[in-house]
Amino acid sequence: MxxxxxxxxxxxxxxxxxxxxxxxxxxxxxxxxxxxxxxxxxxxxxxxxxxxxxxxxxxxxxxxxxxxxxxxxxxxxxxxFEQGALRHTEQKFDLALNNGLPNVDADQVNDNMTAGGNAFFATSFASDDPDGGGQLIKYTRDGNFTLTVDGYLVTSEGNNVLDVNNNPIQIDPLADTTILQDGRIIQNQNVVATVQVASFDSPQFLQRYQDNAFIIGDGGAQVVSTTAEAANATVNQGYLESSNIxxxxxxxxxxxxxxxxxxxxxxxxxxxxxxxxxxxxxxxxx
Known part of the structure; x- marks a missing residue:
């Protein structure tokens, strides 16, 4: 009993x-x-x-x-990690990743498109651990970005968005900006930066950080590429990815x-x- x-x-x-x-x-x-x-x-x-x-x-x-x-x-x-639906915002620094689907033009992306999600934006953040070693990298599908007065591309929390070399992206805040589907940022007909799109060998081992991001942690996941092309993904300007709930x-x-x-x-x-x-x-x- x-x-x-x-x-x-x-x-x-x-x-x-x-x-x-x-x-x-x-x-x-x-x-x-x-x-x-x-x-x-x-x-x-x-x-x-x-x-x-x-x-x-x-x-x-x-x-x-x-x-x-x-x-x-x-x-x-x-x-x-199934991809959520994409919604159009028309905000030029809103970015959504679309991967696992045939490449499409930005104006062809629609709310019915869902697929796998092994592609992430990389952002830097300060470690809460005094012995943690300063700036760390977290990975997210939340592309709700803005531009600071100094030209840094940041998340809604103020964390820097990283380029393919893990450097903060800084561009001219006054110039017209176009972000191509391969992640290249164009200003005055020149490539000024490339948004990092990280993919992993074992994304299931990523460690959830807070609610909306992931870190590598001790799980064994390793970054295998940092470009949209290598991740079989496209960067869609003016869109955000909804949750997959x-x-x-x-x-x-x-x-x-x-x-x-x-x-x-x-x-x-x-x-x-x-x-x-x-x-x-x-x-x-x-």
Whole structure:
């Protein structure tokens, strides 16, 4: 009976963790370039088996421990990098990446185009860690950029947008500016900079930084290219990428999680009632 209580308890904790992630997804439905976070749950038996397994077995296989699952645990989360829809803003420093689709002219990009998303803008930011080493690089699909009075291309947070050599992009703030689909920035018929479009060998190992960006971290992801052409992507001026969140899917997931939570709560109550009978009534001499 105590095992039943623990199993129901772990189920409730697991569903609460899933709910936190799903509600964060829903809260960012209107965040430019936001990528959906998904969860993976595993039985406690499997997780424990992976911790104490004999590594002479096949990789990532867990030995069977007992006949019943003694609970469930959130094994981790991963990012859905599917590209979101592109929306037209007509702002000349708004940029959207389109990759995994045939190359199209900017005026042919439409809201129905979605594909994979292994291409990112690179921006610099100051590390919060006093021992972190100053400026670091984070990667994002949020192309809501502006130009400072000094001509620096920056994000909405004020971070510098980087070129293909990891240098801050600085251009003439008074000159007419055209940004080509290969990322080249044209002023006065000259190429003055090229927007970096980074792609990775294993984007699934990128570490989420805050809500709308990623860093390399310790996951093992490596930059394999810094140009739009190498990333099989196009840079579209005057567009922004919407999040890839489906409100209907998220609401369905939230309802399912709530029902699972309620079921585990009722199971815990039933186990508690049974335990109460076993302790206080069975064997009573009347």
């Amino acid at each position: 105590v095992k039943g209580l623990y199993t129901a308890y772990t189920g409730m904790i697991n569903e609460q963790s899933r709910m936190d992630i799903e509600t964060n997804n829903l809260a960012n439905v209107n965040s430019t370039g936001f990528k959906e976070e998904r969860t993976v749950s595993r039985s406690f038996r499997d997780l424990l088996g992976l911790k104490i397994k004999d590594y002479s077995d096949a990789p990532w296989t867990a030995r069977r421990l007992g006949l019943m699952n003694p609970g469930v645990k959130l094994a981790g989360s991963y990012t859905n 489906s409100v209907v899917n998220e609401m369905t997931n939230i309802i399912t999680i709530q029902r699972n939570y309620d079921t585990n709560a009722k199971a815990m109550q039933a186990e508690d009632d049974t335990l109460d009978i076993a302790v206080n009534q069975l064997g009573r001499i009347t």
